[in-house]
Amino acid sequence: DTAVSQTPKYLVTQMGNDKSIKCEQNLGHDTMYWYKQDSKKFLKIMFSYNNKELIINETVPNRFSPKSPDKAHLNLHINSLELGDSAVYFCASSQKSGETPPQHFGDGTRLSIL
Amino acid sequence: GQNIDQPTEMTATEGAIVQINCTYQTSGFNGLFWYQQHAGEAPTFLSYNVLDGLEEKGRFSSFLSRSKGYSYLLLKELQMKDSASYLCAVLDSNYQLIWGAGTKLIIKP
Numbered sequence: 043d044t045a046v047s048q049t050p051k052y053l054v055t056q057m058g059n060d061k062s063i064k065c066e067q068n069l070g071h072d073t074m075y076w077y078k079q080d081s082k083k084f085l086k087i088m089f090s091y092n093n094k095e096l097i098i099n100e101t102v103p104n105r106f107s108p109k110s111p112d113k114a115h116l117n118l119h120i121n122s123l124e125l126g127d128s129a130v131y132f133c134a135s136s137q138k139s140g141e142t143p144p145q146h147f148g149d150g151t152r153l154s155i156l
Numbered sequence: 157g158q159n160i161d162q163p164t165e166m167t168a169t170e171g172a173i174v175q176i177n178c179t180y181q182t183s184g185f186n187g188l189f190w191y192q193q194h195a196g197e198a199p200t201f202l203s204y205n206v207l208d209g210l211e212e213k214g215r216f217s218s219f220l221s222r223s224k225g226y227s228y229l230l231l232k233e234l235q236m237k238d239s240a241s242y243l244c245a246v247l248d249s250n251y252q253l254i255w256g257a258g259t260k261l262i263i264k265p
């Protein structure tokens with residue numbers, strides 16, 4: 043069974059559109075994250091949620107909004123997509139925030155803006 | 157600012173040994189992670205060091221020196237499937253993971 047699953051795997055859309063990426067984890071972890079990996083391969087954290095509470099919110103544009111209906115899900119909604127949003131977006135989870143377990147990653151969503 | 161440095165690319169021969177270095181400057185330290193990422197795939201956890209010294213796990217070993225802000229990942233008996241990017245990441249004082257850009261390892265027959 044997939045531990046962290048995100049959909050879609052590929053997303054191609056036009057500038058100005060609104061899109062969502064879904065993420066689900068079946069590990070029973072308390073914390074979920076969204077990362078952006080750009081063309082230079084840096085992984086940058088965007089958001090994390092612990093028990094439905096936002097605990098990290100990096101300086102990302104407010105066009106990006108995380109939504110967590112429950113502990114097992116953390117979706118990413120993006121408004122008014124821009125060319126610079128093209129990247130791979132990874133969802134991840136860890137057992138507890140503030141401790142040091144390894145983070146489990148989803149397979150990534152490759153977002154391409156035309 | 158916070159910074160993690162690792163070489164961009166390395167090349168090694170199948171069956172050989174390779175050492176991938178990582179130096180870091182972060183606000184606080186709560187451990188260092190190494191991840192492997194194959195092209196087009198998600199990062200997968202390899203190792204975690206929080207105390208100085210060497211941690212061995214099969215063909216892979218990871219070393220940490222906190223006083224020097226330095227770690228390395230040692231890969232022995234290289235196999236073609238080890239061709240991947242290797243990411244160094246440090247957990248800072250706020251328990252945020254700070255990532256390096258990764259080292260692309262190319263294995264040649």
